[in-house]
Amino acid sequence: MDLPLISIGTYMPNAPRDALQTFRDEELLADVIAGLISNARHVAIGASSPIPAAAALLARQRGRGRPYVSLLGSRRQNFFTDGGRELFDCAGQGRIDVFFLSGGQIDGEGNINLVGIGDYARPAVRFPGSFGSSYLYYVVPKVILFRLEHSPRTLVEKVDFVSAPGTSADNVYRPGGPVALVTSRCLFAFDRGNRCFELASVHPGHTVAEVVENTGFDFDHATQVPVTRSPSAETLRILRSIVAPQLVEVYPQFAAQVFGVRAVA
Amino acid sequence: MDLPLISIGTYMPNAPRDALQTFRDEELLADVIAGLISNARHVAIGASSPIPAAAALLARQRGRGRPYVSLLGSRRQNFFTDGGRELFDCAGQGRIDVFFLSGGQIDGEGNINLVGIGDYARPAVRFPGSFGSSYLYYVVPKVILFRLEHSPRTLVEKVDFVSAPGTSADNVYRPGGPVALVTSRCLFAFDRGNRCFELASVHPGHTVAEVVENTGFDFDHATQVPVTRSPSAETLRILRSIVAPQLVEVYPQFAAQVFGVRAVA
Amino acid sequence: MIARTLEEALAPITDGCVLAVPREASGVAMAATRALIRRGVSGLHLIALPTSSLQADLLIGAGCVEAIETSAVSLGEFGPAPRFTAAVTSGAIRVKDATCPALHAAFQAAEKGVPFMPLRGLLGSDVLAHRKDWKVIGNPFDDDDPIVLLPAIRPDVALFHAPLADREGNIWIGRDRELATMAHAATKTVVTVEKLHDGSLFDDHLLAAGALGGLYVEAIALVPNGAWPLALADHYGADAAHLGEYARMAASADGFAAYLDRHVYAQRAA
């Protein structure tokens, strides 16, 4: 359900992207997200989400089979047999602990917009639509917002259209909501009580000043913001040798570009 | 969903039950019910209803494939694949035109009781339960009540418990309801406007006086009540040579006793 | 996931729990039912989706049931359910009388994570009159159109018997989709199966079409002939002679006790 990935170029096996880094951005992001998933029981991944998928499979490998991972679009890594509704019914039953959402716009209160920019009746820009967000954002305990493009265009002060709100009034049934926002530059944690994001860490090669400059909403941050921990050698081994082959069925292009892994016919 | 059949003894192929009758009661009843079904699009038959099943299959043969017949309990003559709910969903969609109900008690206003006699909390007699009657009686346009035992014990002035009422207030969603009551003695037609039964015909070998004596509720009847038309030779041929073999899967005992037809292993 | 013994698989079914069981046609875990009686489970709140036959009659007769919600309990061709009938007339159990589509809808409400489902029919019936837990509202989309709302049914445990399971915990249920709804609605699901399938049911798209995902399944026990003496559709028929014997023996309390001794406590075919 993410919008198209930023271009990631071709992959030279084990070649550092630059002198300081021996891993790819996608690997860092998968590691960060796997940490957020930690020991959930069941993680479901929507369509067009290769990095969250890699993260969930990494978490499953670390947890020796837990969490249970449902990859939508897969027939092998997806046990749903009650049609398209089962994902939502399963979430409504409280059986999906982690899901991923994105947005054409995301604002500082965690509101997401998947519909459009400008007047609803005659929008200047039209996005595909809200998909399941207007429901899943409420009922899945840990919703991880994932938006690679980190710019004032995507991270705005106030969304033009609320596909789903970041928080709700006390009398609204809401066991779920956002816990974090992962971008190409940093990791934000969401504070439901104060209805705002806090800068948790900045990815290697990026700065707080750069994040502030490219973010359209205000957010809290400590004076010293940690750098996002780089993936360990063991994490990179799991991603490249175990996770990548599992991604080929649903994300052949991604598996090839990022990990140099291709489907065996 | 009928209560156990009255005993019907063993069958001697083509032997008349008595000097006046060259057919069996079950054949007459199936013919009567087939006439009530006429050219419906879809007839569904609940459990333990061999005579209605025979009637529906007779109607289908006469209609060259119409009505569509769903025999619950059959895997071959039953297209339901959405579990036990599909029968009720299908009826709710208006796709079941005819269904059969019965009752431990049936009263003169068409109310049926499948629960018990006496105080609900501590009944003197307990019947199995309402099954789907509290829903199907409302939504199936032509519900045919079928109760072989015609006595003051079964056909009462007022039921002790209303599993489903014969008629409803004007503001109640009610496309369906009873159209007739078939017993071992006669055929009653139900008048929804006047909320009462009218004696339509008396089966061969029975009399109006006998019907009045054995019926616990008041009903209308003309001065001259017709005798139920006996099944034609063609009808008997269809029942014995075409319908009977189709009944073996679900009603082996009935097919054997009534038609002398047994399953071929 | 695959329990070592039937008894181990049945551990989630504790005294006083709300236990959902399917209709006779959909796969009834009879061997498991006999094991529960041997264990002496008590105070069950039994919910039949939407009816029951021998299973409810046995559990009620053996004193395992405090209350039952059902659309009917009957032995079908073999007549009324004698222990159910005796328990109701003697006031030994509480009955929450329902109607089939109401039970289907209430399980679907739990499946969908909503607090209630609407249902047509019922208005003016004594079924509705005796269900203080059901509500009637005016349909907000129309004028003067009363409609019944049924609260969701979320059982503690669902128990049924199926033809096949794989080692990932996936179950093949075929056409009997209400078994999936039961499992989706219940907190935990326990399944007995005829046999274990090698590999994953999801490797064959024909089998996958009739599968229930293992995520919903708490425990599985391998119990060949586990529906006996009832039928398992498309696999084996009912044991008519045995059911006839049951109907005769269970007609009296003494006869029922003798049946339990012979067919349950003696562990034959369990």
Place this chain on the structure above:
Amino acid sequence: MIARTLEEALAPITDGCVLAVPREASGVAMAATRALIRRGVSGLHLIALPTSSLQADLLIGAGCVEAIETSAVSLGEFGPAPRFTAAVTSGAIRVKDATCPALHAAFQAAEKGVPFMPLRGLLGSDVLAHRKDWKVIGNPFDDDDPIVLLPAIRPDVALFHAPLADREGNIWIGRDRELATMAHAATKTVVTVEKLHDGSLFDDHLLAAGALGGLYVEAIALVPNGAWPLALADHYGADAAHLGEYARMAASADGFAAYLDRHVYAQRAA
């Protein structure tokens, strides 16, 4: 039941009718969609269960659609749906924005013959704010618990593509159960299939588990490769090269017109 031609099977889909179509993963009748465009169908009220991709974009671009109710229209990996986007920003079509589970629930309401279904979520969203046909009530089973009610969706016609049909009109849909719900909810259902099955699907209990009964089916047309250029799950994959070509051409009105000439009006692969 089995139509002689695709065009004959599509007769129930008349100008201005409410047409339900499935998501890309569940079997989209693309050959039928091209045939409808060639016939010049107009004024369709398209309802996607719950999303659409190339099918909606083609119908919208070709001017066949007056309004669409959907949770999203997107070409997925191939980017935004260009004709949908252009039609919305120019005001050429009306969009009723929904969310996936709301569409599933509204179809299930029609399937169950109830006027509405409740759904959690939605409160405080602009999706709800723009749906005057949806209502919010207080949950009658709890205090101060607002919940959304969705009116039932009863389409005039449901249209999809499936792997198999038999001559009794039964369709094999496998795991894609929402196709059954679509057919149950719709007044009429038209299906295109890859091939015809000899005998009845109900003669094989493995096949029966994935079947939709013929009672619900108005017309069937045999159209091998009928989902092309989209995938038919477990049967063939999407034609990525063609979808890429579509995304490029449909980016402009002229390019889209050229696409229609080449791939729709020319009847190639239709």
